[in-house]
Each structure stands twice: as C-alpha cells, then as structure tokens.
Amino acid sequence: MRVLVTGASGFLGRAVAARISAAGHEVRTFQRRPSGVAGVEDVHGSITTPADTPYAGLAYAVSGMHAVVHLAAKVSLTGDPAAFEAVNVGGTRTVLQAAADAGVSRFVHVSSPSVAHAGSSIMGSDALPAAPEQARGDYARTKARAELLALAADAPAFSVVAVRPHLVWGPGDTQLIDRIVDRARRGRLPLLGRGAALIDTTYIDNAASAIHAALDAAERVHGQSYVITNGEPRPIAELLAGICGAANVAAPAWRVPASAARAAGSLIEAIWRARPGTDEPPMTRFLAEQLSTAHWFDQRRTRADLAWTPEVSLDEGFARLAAHYRQTP
C-alpha cells in the first residue's frame, strides 16, 4: 500500500511513518520540515496552502496514494485562535479534499480525546461524538470540528476512521516529557490537588501501532472514532513520579490546590492572550482540568474493532524512557 503521512516531523508522526514503513508499505510524508524518518519520501509543504494553488505540494504528495494518515495539526495550549482554525479545520478540509480528488480509499484522521471533553472527570467511558460547542479551548474546539469534517467525508469508496490517542509520551518527546522533566529539575512542577486523579496515557509505540491498526481496519470500521490508550490508568502523581524517576530528577513534592490552579490557569491564559510569551504558558485552565480530574477510557471497542492491543506496558515504557535518559542525559 502507498501511504501518505502528514505531520511526520512531529513526535507521533515520525513514529507512525516509521512504523508503517517498517511494515512494508511505501510511505511518503508531508510537512514543512524534514521528517527524519529513514526510508520514506519527504514532500515539504503546508496544509494551509489552498488546494487550488498551482503546483501545491499537497496535490503532488497525495497523488498515487492508497491511503492518508493525517496527523498535521497545531498542538498548543494557547495561541492565535485564527491559526488553530486555519491549520486544524482549514488544513483538514484541504487534505480531505486533496485525498478524495486523488482517489485515496483510506483516510485515518488523528484526533484527540479532548474533542468530546467538557471538563469533568472521564472514568471508563468510550469515545463520545466530537462536540465543538462544549470543547475547552481553541485546540480542542478546532480538532473537534476537524474530526466532524473528516467523518462527514466518509463514503463507500473513501473509508474515514478517526483515532484519538490520549497523552502520547515516550523517549524523544519534546512536547510533554521534556517539559515535565525540565520543570521538575527546576523545582517548578507542582502536584495539582492530591495527585490521585487516574489518568490513562499512551506509550508512543502503542499509539503508532494503533494508528497502523486503524489503517489496516479502515474499510471495516470506517465512520467510527476510537480513543487510544495504554489501558493502564494510574494516579497522576505516580505518572509524574515515573517520568521523573526515569529522568533521574526529583518528583514533584509540593502541592497546589486544584481549584487554585484552575483559577490561575484562567488568569495566565488571559495574560498570555494579551502579551504572548515565547514559551507555552506555565498553566492554563484546560491543563489544570486535565491534570486534576480523572481521564481514563473504555478500551474494549477500540481493541476489538481495531484488532489491536498495546505492546508496551506502562512500566516497560518507563524503563525505556530511563534507558533513553541514560544515553542522552
């Protein structure tokens, strides 16, 4: 099968492109920077370039493909709402159109559990329909609209399946893991509340294998959304301790009440909107909610439909992370 992977320079995109390529498929990638994945053909360009632009990279990239795995997105806690809209909604629309025009038959849309999350605890529920009007923040809202667009494009000769990996982490992750470790090293990582909220996460290899499984299963399960996790929820404090332990830094030892963190998050978000900083803000309301309420999912339908089970357990993941930090301190 010839497969186009968009957003393959990101942490997850790279792993997905490598996995699918290793499985014997012919992989092409499409993003602004080199993907760094061996054995794949990189095509550079942006999904925000209108599809009808002459010589647009996307049209070239998708031509001759049997399948598309669409990961390219703007992932951030804050930022210009118009940019989220342009990349996540407009970009998805553009990729869908280009894929359909090129006669692609399978489309795996990589989404996020936050598209159906209204801010309260999630304890063992399956994927609910994406709900942009309830979503928290620009990222979740635009990703929700993107998923609805993708599923609306599902058609007999165009099998669309949406997968929502939850909190993907692993060695080499600059988004989540490095930030946690960096903060903890500087003593600036608090626990929100008692750190007891059960959170399920996805080890990078499991996220990649699940997306690969969705690609294989697309014609069988098209039109559906699936949450992807390790299926091993743990109290958030244990997860942070596991990550910090792997990086050999002290685990968070001080607490911030969850309500205070949520309030501070709202305030900081407002300030960041007025005077955007160079880094991500230290706390947002969305992040405070994510870190102080339970987030774990019913994985039965995912595993049965995709004929997939996670290969790497949480503890094995921590061991691999520790090995990574030992090699690259």
Added chain:
Amino acid sequence: MGRCQGGRKWFLGPKRSVTEIRATPASRLPRAVPAAATLPSSGLAGLNPEWSSLAEVAESEDAAVTHGWHLLDNGPELDALGVIPVGTILCVHGNPTWSYLWRGLLASATEAATSGAPAWRVIAVDQLDMGFSERTGTFRPLARRVQDLGDLTDALGLAGPVITLGHDWGGVVSLGWAVDHPELLAGVMLLNTAVHQPAGDPIPAPLRLALGRGILGPATVATPAFLATTLALAHPPLSQEVKRGYQAPYLTSARRSGIGGFVADIPVALEHESRPELDRIAESVRKLAVPTLLLWGPRDPIFSDRYLDDLVERMPHARVHRFEGAGHLLAEDADYAAAALLWLGDAVVSSPRDVTAPVEPSETAVSGNRAAWEAAGTHPLWHYLDELQDSDDTALVDMLPAPRTVSWRLLSQRVRQIAAGLVHIGVKPGDRVSLLVPPSADLTAVLYACVRIGAIVVVADAGLGLSGLTRAVRGARPDFVIGAAPGLLAARALGWPGRKISVAGFVAPMARLIGVEHTLAELISLGQARLSAGDGLPPEPAPTDAAAVLFTSGSTGPAKGVVYTHGQLSAVSRALYLQYGVGVGTGLVAGFAPFALLGPALGARSVTPDMDVTAPKTLTASAVAAAVAAIDATVVFLSPAALVNVVATASALTPVDHAALAGVQRFLSAGAPISESLLAQAAALMPEATAHTPYGMTEGLLMADITLEGIRAAAASVAPLTTVPAVAHDGESVPAPPDTATPTANAAGGVCVGRSTATTRIRISALDASGASVGELTEEADVTGEIVVSAPHVKDRYDRLWLTERASRRGAVAGERWHRTGDVGHLDSAGRLWVEGRMPHVIVTADGVVTPVGPEQRIETLPDVFRAAFVGVGPLGTQQQVAVLETVPRARRVHRAPEELAAAVRSMVGTPVAAVLVVPGLPTDIRHNSKIDRGRLSRWATGILSGGRWTKP
C-alpha cells in the same frame, strides 16, 4: 353499552343520582366548574406525546351524558412495531396524581416489546375530574367512578386478557373494575392502596387532617397543599421537572376540584355514601382467583403495612414485595415497572394458572403430620419435650445471674403452660410473635411454647442496631411481642406493632407506661388454669406450616426476613446432629443463639454461659469453663466475637477450669469468618476438642463445615504464588517447572470453608464476562461463580420479598429447593468450597472478572499490610482494580501508598492495579466488625481517584 353486571345494578339504582349528595364532606367543597378534556401540555418529562389520546364516552345509564377522557396508550406504538400484545395492563392512578404516574411502565413495556419480549399494551387513564380528563362539574363517588371506568373500557372495546394496576384510591377503582369484569380479567396488580377501613380504627392522620372542617376545601382545591404534600412523599425527592409533570393538570383551583372530591369520598364513617361500594369491592376481591401482585412502599404515612396485611388476608395467594426504603409514591421510588413485567412474564404469560392456588398450606390432619415427619426423617421441635416430660434429668442450665437448673419435666410443663396461656389470651396459629428475650431458659420456654401452638416466632438480632431492628420488626408485623425490659421499652418508644407481653413482672404504672398487657407469670397461671380445666393445646402444626421468621444480619443491605417451616427448622436440628453429634444426652454450651436454641429439640441439655448477649465480647474463658462444668458439656458453640475475648482472658483459667475444658469433644465458632490463628488459640484451650467453623447464612444455616486441620490442609494445598518467570538470556521466557509456576488448582484464591454438610449440596453458577452468574449449576472443580446451595434445611422463602425470593431461586432445578447465596467462589477437585467474595464485589475488568478475596489474601502476606480490600472503580466491564490497605503501623491519614509498597502490592496481585491507597481503618459491618464494606470503599475510591474531595472512607 350492553354489558352489565348484576351485582352492581342494585347499587346504582335509578333513584340514586350521583349528584344527589348527602352525608359526605363533598358538600363542603367549592362548586366545580365543567371543562372539556384536553391533551397534556407539551414537554413533560418522561411523557411521550404520542401516548396521549382523547375519548368521548357516554354514561351507560344515559347515553345522552358523555364525558371526555384523556388516556395514555402504547397500543399505536406496538402496532407500529408490528407486534400483537399478549394482553392489556389497565392502569388507574390515585389522588392527586394522574396517568403521568405510569409513564415508566408505558416506556418499559414498549421497550420490552421492541427487544422481542412479550408485548403488553398499557392503557393508563386520567380519571374524570383528574389529570387532563374532563372536569364534569359533578361529584363522582366511588360507585360512579367504577362505572365510569367500565363505560370507558366498553367504549374502547377493550378485549381480554386484562391486568388491572392501581395505586392509592385508584387501587380501589381498579379492583372495582376487576370484580365486575371476570370475563376479561387475567390478573391484578396493586401499589400502596387499601380496600378496607376497619370500623372504629382511625383513618391515617394526614387524611384526617385534610378532611377537617374548614380545611378540606382550602387544602385540596383552593391551594395546591394536598398535591404538594403528596409529591413531597417521594424517596428520594422528585426532580423539579417530574414535579412539574405531576402539577401540570392542577395549576388552578378550578382544575383541582377532583382532588377535593376524592378526599371527600374517603368513607370515614359507616354512613358515608361510598361505604357500601367499598365494602362490596372489599368482599368481592376475596373471590378473585387470578394471579395477584402487591408491590408496597413501607414508608407510607397513609397506606401503612396494616393495609397490606388486610389485602394479603383477602388475597392470600398474592405475591408480595415490600421495597424497603420506598414510600407512598412507589412508582417513583422503585422500579415497579420492571417488577410488574417480570411478574407478568412468570404468572400470566408462562403459566397462567399455576399461581391461583393459595400458597399457605391448608391444615393437615395429625396423622398426616406424622407421616410427613417420618418421610422427612425428622421429628417435631417439641418431640423431646413430650418424650421426656417425666424425666428429672437436666434440660437447661442458666448461669446468669446464679446457676439455675431446669429439668425436662419442668421445661415440658412450662412450655405447655405458656402455650396454653398464649392460646388463652388469643394467640392463634399463624400469628406472629416477636421474641425480644435474651438467650435464657425463659427464651427457650417461650420459643417452644410458640412453635407448639403454631405461632410464628420472629427473631431479629440486636446487632442490627435500633433503626435496623425497627425496620425488621415493623416489616415482620408481629401480632404479639414477648420481651424483657429493654426490648419492650424500645418497642414502646419506637412504636413497634403488636400486643406486649413481658417476661418479667413490672409495677403497674410501669407496665401501663410501656403498654404491657401480660407478664410471663400471668401466662403460666392462665395456662395452668386452662390445662386444669381440661382444655388441651390446639392441634400440632404441620411440617409445612411456617414456624419462624429469622432476620439476616443486614451487613449486605437492609435486613431481610427469612421464613422457615417446622419441617425446615427440624431439618436444621438434624443437620446439627449429623454434623456435630449433638443429640440426646449431649451437653451443649449455647454461646451462639440460632443453633443453641435447638438443643431441646435434639434432646440435648444446654447451658447459657454468663455473658451479656448484646455484647458477646464480654464472655470470659472462666465463664465458658464454668458453663462446661455445670452440665459436663462435650460440645461448645461460640460466636467469633466471643471467642476473641475467651482467648484474651485465658490466663485467668484455674487448673479446675482447664480440667473442665479438657472434657470438650467438639467446639464450633459460627456466625462469621474466623482466622486460623484465632481458631487455633481457642482450640489450645480445649485440647481434646476438634475445632470447627461452619459456612452458612440466615437463609441456609450449616451448609459446609471445616475443621482446624482442614483449614491447615487447604492452606498447604495452595502452592505459593510465583511471579511470571524472568526473561532468559535468549529473549524467550523459560518454561517454569510445573510445581511452581503452573496456575494451581486454587489460583482464584479464597477462603476454604470445607465440604458440604451431610444433607447439603453445593453447586456453582459460573460468572460470565460481565460478572453475572448465568452458568448452569455445576459441581465441576475450579469454576468460579455464585455459590448455590440446596438442603432440607434451606429457608422456605423470604418474607414479602417476591423479587428477592425469585432472584434467589433463579436457574434452580425444577422440583428442588436451591438458594443463591450471593457469595462467589469455587469448588476444588477435592470437593472443598472456597469463598472468593460477595457477588456485588466482583470486579469486572475489560480482561475478565476478578474476585476480591484472592488478591486480598496475597496482599496481606506483605509484612507492612494488616488488612487489605480489593475493589473496582469505574463502569462494570471496564473497571480498574484498586487496593485499599490498613498498614502496620496504622496510618494516621489517607494517602497514596509509597512507591515501594505500591510496587510490592502490584507484584503480589499479578493483574493490573490502577492505584494503591492507604487508610487509617477499613470500614466494616456493625454486627461482626469483620466483613469489609467493599461497596462503600469502591464508591469512596471512585471519588478520590476522579480528583474529588479527599475524604476518609
């Protein structure tokens, strides 16, 4: 409208116009204004607008007079589904509700039909002047209403079979329809209602108040007070949107005229206009032979249990379920719709005629009794009281306050005297007598006197706590209460029903204060006089007659009354004989009430040790030794709580005490699980004795038994848990030697409770992936499932808990009496039973079911752990496993287990554990302080682990 029943016409004679009213309070109501029927307002919660329709119906006496009805009907929905209904449920609401009351049944019936179950058409009417039906401008007494309903069903062309369903005053109207339509009637269902108000018995206070002069109109019509009061009776309270549903047709005083009319139509006085019709219905229901279901909410200030008693007396074949905790608005408080559809499936669809015969056994001749006893291989409970009535051998010894010896002769005589005395004061066979007497010679004598005359003894344990005991005693509705001072004071203070008899004498003012009618001494002399006059005792009860109602501990939900027949209680005695050799001449120390009371039935002599029975922890080792010495006891029965203190006070034993204890042959700890070490310590005090601990429950005493040696052998048979073999150098796992890593026969873990007792069979109903025990009953080894037992001494039934009773017999073999214990476990290849927990505590993960006891036992082998509870959080089917620990030393506050402890727990358990929490103390049941309340822990852990408030469990 040609159909007409002869029995009714005389009453609705032409001379009695319904508007011609005298002697009813209706004349005190404001003049009602006519208004046409309408469809309900839109958007009422739970009400499908497609159910609503209007019908214009002529009165049968005068076709020119027509009335508009609003009714709910799922018939069109069933038509659309293309299913043919098996029958129609005709629902009649009471006052001040409307057909909205039955919305749940309409929805459930359609849903059941959609899923392929038998389809029931549900028609729920709004009575005239009520709901959205016509405001007729006339007062409609009971007879008129019964006629109105008949006119409506005629107009609808309703064909059989019809099941009526009524609530409150609608119950009476529905019964009126039922007795008038035998050709259509196939069954009767009722929710809290009444058909009879005994003359001279006051009507319920709330109604008395509403009927008060100057109150009726303002309370029921001018203001929504009566409506609001009724809606406030729901447990838990109704949501605002449901309240709005009930209020919708009654928003103005003009719309509420019917509410006042209904209250005014309550036949308070004998001369009330509706009295004859009420009496006609009340008497006619006695002749109803159709299946009947009574669903009841006991927390009803209006239709209390006494009205249920009256209905049961009129319809003894009725199935009854009391929903503990529910009240007058049962339809809102409990899932009556599921119960109704379940019952319809059993009683009407599957076997339309099998429940018509009365359930209560009819009187059997004495000779028939003898044959029945012989067939069962048992004797009546009073057998040895007759056989040994001339013996001066010791029957009983009371150690408290001073040793008192009672011979068989005296015991037999006392029992006969008390029995005669009870008959004299009016105790009849089948009457219920609540015994609030501590274990003693008095209790024994009273108990045997009651059972001899066929009265049913009600035994509830003080361990239930006062509120639990109150619920239990009220639910058991005793006709008489025989008690010592504390029990009678409680009975008085808490308003328990029943005439009071005291075992002790009271000074007259005190006796009046606590409402004591007789003392035991009076009963004895009354009985003696009666016997001397040549009046013998009544015929002996039959083996199939009810003998006792025992209450469950309440540690697994509200206490349930469990009915035993004479035959079944005798079978308990026989099981004690077969298992422990307790029989004629055996000396028995009776430290555990249910078994100990059966000593006289076995011809054994028993001794009650010196202890405060309400606090078993007060029993000392010396007191046990003294009791043993008093009757040369060879068998000792104790409760685990008592045993703890006996072991703790062993140092006070004298050489003489030790010598006495050395004569004990068997010793039994019964009532709750016990640790091997405690049993071993107790056994050390009785060196010649075999130590036993039985497995059983109130519904089935003595189902299995294990000795201390058996416990040790079972422990040895379980190979130590080994972890998954390490990965070998070449990356492949090394096959483990079979003696260490193969899952052992008892990999599921659990507490071994031994083999089934002589007359008991134990089978397992395997759990499916969702944790439901749906498997065919099997004796196959290593199948984990619900433990199901059968024995001649298993309970007869639950008392007025039809749903519970039905569930407890689900999947039973036809013709055999099986009881589902609610415990989960497995049998091993040696035929031993292992208990793995309670059914509701089974954890259902995405990878299958996990029972709690095995993981708990493995966690408890960790040196830092004193006690562990293993619970699930999250939805069934995808639950996460959580360990909650009590540590050594005890934690001062709730916290997450430190990393090393959590890792140790995870490695012991083997399956994924989401979280490990440490608490200062695990919640346990009040009665035994040993059964961990896993349900509560699960709810608590769910809160903590969702990021909720950090509380103690």
